[in-house]
Amino acid sequence: MASSAFSRNESRYFYALVALGLFVVLLGYLGMHAMEEHGHIITGMNNQIVWGIPHVFAIFMIVAASGVLNIGSIGTVFGKVPYKARAPMSGLLAIALLSGGLAVLMLDLGRPDRIIVAATYFNPTSVFAWNIFLYSGFFTLAAIYIWTMMEKRINPWSKPVGFLMFAWRVLLTSGTGLIFAFLVVRQAYASALLPPMFIVLSFAWGLAVFLIVQSAMYTWNGRGLDPAILKRMKNLLGVFIISSLYLVATYHLTNLYFAKQTGFEHFILRDGGIYPTIFWAGYVLLGSLLPLALIYFPGMGNTKAVVSASLLVILGSFALLYVFIIGGQAYPLSIFPGYEVSSSFGDGQIGKYIPSLPEILLGFGGLAIAFLITIVSTRVLKSLPLDVAVVTPKNDA
Amino acid sequence: MSETNLDRRDFLTKSSIGLAGLAIAPGMLLFDMAHARPLGEAASNKVRWGMLIDNNKCETGCNDCVTACNTENGLSGGTKPTDSQWIRKVQLKDTFTGRVSSLPMMCQHCENPPCVDVCPTQASFKRADGIVLVDKHICIGCRYCVMACPYQARSFVHEVLHDQKPEVPRGKGTVESCTLCVHRIDKGDTTACAEACTKAGHKAILFGDLNDPESEISKRIRTVTSTQIRADLGLNTGVRYEGI
Numbered sequence: 001m002a003s004s005a006f007s008r009n010e011s012r013y014f015y016a017l018v019a020l021g022l023f024v025v026l027l028g029y030l031g032m033h034a035m036e037e038h039g040h041i042i043t044g045m046n047n048q049i050v051w052g053i054p055h056v057f058a059i060f061m062i063v064a065a066s067g068v069l070n071i072g073s074i075g076t077v078f079g080k081v082p083y084k085a086r087a088p089m090s091g092l093l094a095i096a097l098l099s100g101g102l103a104v105l106m107l108d109l110g111r112p113d114r115i116i117v118a119a120t121y122f123n124p125t126s127v128f129a130w131n132i133f134l135y136s137g138f139f140t141l142a143a144i145y146i147w148t149m150m151e152k153r154i155n156p157w158s159k160p161v162g163f164l165m166f167a168w169r170v171l172l173t174s175g176t177g178l179i180f181a182f183l184v185v186r187q188a189y190a191s192a193l194l195p196p197m198f199i200v201l202s203f204a205w206g207l208a209v210f211l212i213v214q215s216a217m218y219t220w221n222g223r224g225l226d227p228a229i230l231k232r233m234k235n236l237l238g239v240f241i242i243s244s245l246y247l248v249a250t251y252h253l254t255n256l257y258f259a260k261q262t263g264f265e266h267f268i269l270r271d272g273g274i275y276p277t278i279f280w281a282g283y284v285l286l287g288s289l290l291p292l293a294l295i296y297f298p299g300m301g302n303t304k305a306v307v308s309a310s311l312l313v314i315l316g317s318f319a320l321l322y323v324f325i326i327g328g329q330a331y332p333l334s335i336f337p338g339y340e341v342s343s344s345f346g347d348g349q350i351g352k353y354i355p356s357l358p359e360i361l362l363g364f365g366g367l368a369i370a371f372l373i374t375i376v377s378t379r380v381l382k383s384l385p386l387d388v389a390v391v392t393p394k395n396d397a
Numbered sequence: 398m399s400e401t402n403l404d405r406r407d408f409l410t411k412s413s414i415g416l417a418g419l420a421i422a423p424g425m426l427l428f429d430m431a432h433a434r435p436l437g438e439a440a441s442n443k444v445r446w447g448m449l450i451d452n453n454k455c456e457t458g459c460n461d462c463v464t465a466c467n468t469e470n471g472l473s474g475g476t477k478p479t480d481s482q483w484i485r486k487v488q489l490k491d492t493f494t495g496r497v498s499s500l501p502m503m504c505q506h507c508e509n510p511p512c513v514d515v516c517p518t519q520a521s522f523k524r525a526d527g528i529v530l531v532d533k534h535i536c537i538g539c540r541y542c543v544m545a546c547p548y549q550a551r552s553f554v555h556e557v558l559h560d561q562k563p564e565v566p567r568g569k570g571t572v573e574s575c576t577l578c579v580h581r582i583d584k585g586d587t588t589a590c591a592e593a594c595t596k597a598g599h600k601a602i603l604f605g606d607l608n609d610p611e612s613e614i615s616k617r618i619r620t621v622t623s624t625q626i627r628a629d630l631g632l633n634t635g636v637r638y639e640g641i
Contacts (some may be wrong), residue, residue, distance in 0.1 A: 110538015
């Protein structure tokens with residue numbers, strides 16, 4: 001009864017969700033407009049912490065965009081059949097997330113009205129400029145990739161395009177890691193480990209987003225996911241969470257070994273107030289260990305547990321990025337090693353940052369853009385993954 | 398009588414020429430030292446502007462260079478974390494010996510500036526004569542250069558500006574830093590901070606052409622030990638320090 005009532009009103013629910021998405025986009029617009037009008041003075045950002053919460057949202061979405069495409073690559077490039085059925089949806093989600101992330105990144109600029117300048121003046125030595133090229137290529141390739149999969153006549157092309165897409169997404173996430181890795185003077189960032197670390201993080205974050213969207217779509221359509229496929233995907237998420245933990249641990253442990261970096265590591269991992277708390281409680285405990293328990297603990301691993309684990313992985317990703325981006329800037333630059341320094345410009349002091357409402361709204365506005373593109377495109381393009389031998393009428397939850 | 402008058406006139410004429418000469422000569426000399434370029438001629442890499450800052454002469458508590466910079470460039474002089482500070486006094490205490498000193502810190506006008514490398518739009522650029530600047534017309538305000546600068550020398554304009562100086566363009570939403578008083582240098586003048594330091598009697602900031610072997614700054618860095626801050630980064634800064 002309930003499900004037939006749902007199908008009668010399905011269209012209404014859909015439009016209600018669209019309206020909700022549009023409302024959050026509107027809130028994001030208001031946040032952006034206030035920042036445009038008054039300048040960044042109304043944000044928590046300052047001359048010490050120049051990148052704030054909008055960058056946490058933007059980088060999450062950009063990294064997850066390339067990660068979610070990994071689902072498609074496992075099918076197309078590595079020939080795994082269950083993932084092949086999921087490739088179109090992974091492509092759509094990738095476009096949605098990248099759109100949301102880039103919107104936030106662009107609208108946080110001091111002069112978003114000059115964004116066209118980024119295309120007309122190109123600095124070949126800037127990894128930011130490379131990224132502009134990588135992002136536009138990603139959009140184009142993802143669109144072609146989806147087209148090759150949805151249009152039967154050009155189906156054979158999906159494999160070579162998928163290969164190219166896979167290479168491109170590895171480059172794109174490397175580029176995101178390099179934005180930080182190239183910052184040679186920042187103790188938090190100058191590490192060649194960052195591009196591979198971002199790639200592995202993208203696997204976990206992208207899969208988490210995919211699992212949530214997939215579960216929502218199956219529920220929406222009154223279908224059940226084949227338990228065997230759910231098991232494969234949740235185990236894969238577990239492997240990605242463990243790999244991410246390994247790389248994050250390696251990054252901190254190598255830093256701890258260098259005497260010049262120990263001050264920074266003590267700050268981030270032990271003494272830095274909210275940053276160690278967010279790192280240990282947010283990323284390690286809630287964002288990694290608890291999801292692993294939900295995935296692997298005997299009796300766990302059903303749809304509800306996997307969706308909860310995925311939501312926690314996303315929460316953990318925000319925690320990790322907050323500590324990485326904002327905590328990394330809060331620790332003062334080492335301009336005079338061996339000296340205690342002070343000045344009127346924050347030398348030697350821990351930078352202060354409290355995110356303000358407009359910048360938080362901007363971040364959520366970006367998420368809402370990704371949400372809107374996802375629900376509209378998945379409905380219009382019918383990208384629901386249909387597994388060939390599905391016999392279970394209802395999921396195992 | 399008339400002979401006497403002629404002598405007097407002659408004396409007045411000659412002495413006024415002499416006085417005028419005395420008055421103009423230092424200016425002419427400065428003009429020559431500073432290689433002021435005629436208007437319309439591009440900056441040349443034959444010149445590399447730089448500064449030598451003597452940490453021993455820089456007095457703790459004196460802020461004249463900062464005040465002069467703020468006045469010259471139309472900065473508010475505020476010290477909130479969102480205010481622009483193109484030059485600041487940094488107090489140093491050697492953690493091992495306990496020696497206390499202070500020095501002015503500003504854009505170091507690197508030969509290989511990280512801000513120029515990372516800028517996506519080439520708004521951060523280095524002029525042929527070594528001055529690192531921001532083109533206010535193409536800066537999109539991404540702040541990547543602020544992240545990349547090893548000296549925390551850059552500020553982001555966080556709010557709407559009023560009463561700007563016409564010769565020092567600034568703008569909300571763009572990044573800015575010490576211009577080495579490029580508008581003064583192009584007229585053959587010295588920087589506001591160096592001028593204020595000399596005026597205060599400290600003479601801790603010596604400005605000049607690092608490429609001219611005969612300039613005072615070149616002669617000085619040949620004879621005294623000078624250091625670049627974070628020399629390990631290999632940036633070859635145009636601003637050097639003595640006594641740290």
